[in-house]
Amino acid sequence: MGRYFLSVVRRDLTLAARRRSDWLTALFFFVMVSSLFPLGVGPEPELLKRIGPGVLWVAATLASLLSLSRLFEDDHRDGSLEQMVLSPASTVLLVLGKAMAHWLVYGIPLLLMAPVLGIQFNLSWDAIAVLVFSLLLGTPILSLLGAAGAALTLGLRGGGVLLTLLILPLYVPALIFGAGAVDGVMAGTGAEANLSLLGAFLLVSFLVAPWIAAASLRVSLE
Amino acid sequence: MTAPLPAPLLSVHDLACERSERLLFQRMNFSLAGGQLLLVQGGNGQGKTSLLRLLTGLSRPDTGEVRWRGEPIARCREAYYRDMAYLGHANGIKDELNPVENLRFHGDLHSRAFEPDQAVATLKRLGLSRCLDLPCRALSFGQRRRVALSALLLANAKLWILDEPLTGLDTHAVALVEGLIRDHLHAGGMVVATTHQAMNLEGVSVQRLLVGDAAKPVRASAEAH
Numbered sequence: 001m002g003r004y005f006l007s008v009v010r011r012d013l014t015l016a017a018r019r020r021s022d023w024l025t026a027l028f029f030f031v032m033v034s035s036l037f038p039l040g041v042g043p044e045p046e047l048l049k050r051i052g053p054g055v056l057w058v059a060a061t062l063a064s065l066l067s068l069s070r071l072f073e074d075d076h077r078d079g080s081l082e083q084m085v086l087s088p089a090s091t092v093l094l095v096l097g098k099a100m101a102h103w104l105v106y107g108i109p110l111l112l113m114a115p116v117l118g119i120q121f122n123l124s125w126d127a128i129a130v131l132v133f134s135l136l137l138g139t140p141i142l143s144l145l146g147a148a149g150a151a152l153t154l155g156l157r158g159g160g161v162l163l164t165l166l167i168l169p170l171y172v173p174a175l176i177f178g179a180g181a182v183d184g185v186m187a188g189t190g191a192e193a194n195l196s197l198l199g200a201f202l203l204v205s206f207l208v209a210p211w212i213a214a215a216s217l218r219v220s221l222e
Numbered sequence: 223m224t225a226p227l228p229a230p231l232l233s234v235h236d237l238a239c240e241r242s243e244r245l246l247f248q249r250m251n252f253s254l255a256g257g258q259l260l261l262v263q264g265g266n267g268q269g270k271t272s273l274l275r276l277l278t279g280l281s282r283p284d285t286g287e288v289r290w291r292g293e294p295i296a297r298c299r300e301a302y303y304r305d306m307a308y309l310g311h312a313n314g315i316k317d318e319l320n321p322v323e324n325l326r327f328h329g330d331l332h333s334r335a336f337e338p339d340q341a342v343a344t345l346k347r348l349g350l351s352r353c354l355d356l357p358c359r360a361l362s363f364g365q366r367r368r369v370a371l372s373a374l375l376l377a378n379a380k381l382w383i384l385d386e387p388l389t390g391l392d393t394h395a396v397a398l399v400e401g402l403i404r405d406h407l408h409a410g411g412m413v414v415a416t417t418h419q420a421m422n423l424e425g426v427s428v429q430r431l432l433v434g435d436a437a438k439p440v441r442a443s444a445e446a447h
Contacts, residue, residue: 003330003333004330004331004333007330007331010327010330011327011330011331014319014323014327015316015318015319018318018319018357077312078312078313078314078315078316078317079310079311079312079313079314080312080314080315080316082280082308082310082314083308083314083328083331084331085280086278086303086306086308087332087333088301088304088333089333221280221281222275222280222281
């Protein structure tokens, strides 16, 4: 069981290493979108500090969405998704493995880039630390819920737009708790409450999303 | 004809298939035992691929049942997928990986031990000895089909379900595939295949199944060699 999960992860990581442009595009998208805000709203440090956490969280959400439509699409087109579903191992593990690989490839670079962008928004070191920690809890949620959305919209015309409309509302709690945690630190009220809620939301996504995704995959492949 | 009939492993009971509110076939019954080949025939759009997808369990039947060793395949999913290998229209080959890597991941994902030497030997047997280090993107359509056939061979499955296995193959490879199918059947394996091409299958027991007339019950007809 564990071996199957690991081989799904290893396979997707190998493929991502061969197709660097895919995840570099998402990373640059994250950097570009969050850099446009200071240029657009002007350079007042207080204002930037105020909007920084929210902007970074929204940009991370959009960057993760950008890559999600291809989570199953490529494998579906060349037939390898069928082959993977016809494996003796459970489809839930397949989805978990793919979500894990998605997080490693698209989530981790966002985490590493976030402190640099935080400086750009004049965030304090405390706030940056909480921002990174909230993204650490939050980006797996984006991958897990996104996997369910990608499975639901697999093979549909205009699936990418539909996926966005379907998944963005589900991301809202993660966005509120994540950006709220950073705001809390800056306002001096502490980040624990928001981070706990974010962690709880991660657990719920982990327990629910893979099953929904596996069932949707079977329907989409029919 | 006094030899006892081998027990059927794969059997289909009153299967019906509907696509976009059009009935493709109904009351389909057949069974397949070790060493037998079932050729599914019929024109384009008559439901051959739909039937194969029902047999693999990728789609669920509206009525009727597919059974493996007497049990509905939905209930013995794990055992069935250990014994079954499917080759569809798409090859299931990743363009970014070379043939050996493709076979490694294919093996991993089907929980099989992977032996590189065996994989290389199989690829060579299928005439790919010059392409082992190339990413599959650089291979021709027929060569990719051969990689997919290597994965099929390495799957070591009892039942092969093949959708147009000869598409895109040259005459040499067609003869090779016919040989592989014969060997598999002689070793006690089973094959369900669709094809538009004539296949040279001397010395194997062939059943033919014609899909295309939705009104009639569908039965397989045996053919003695």
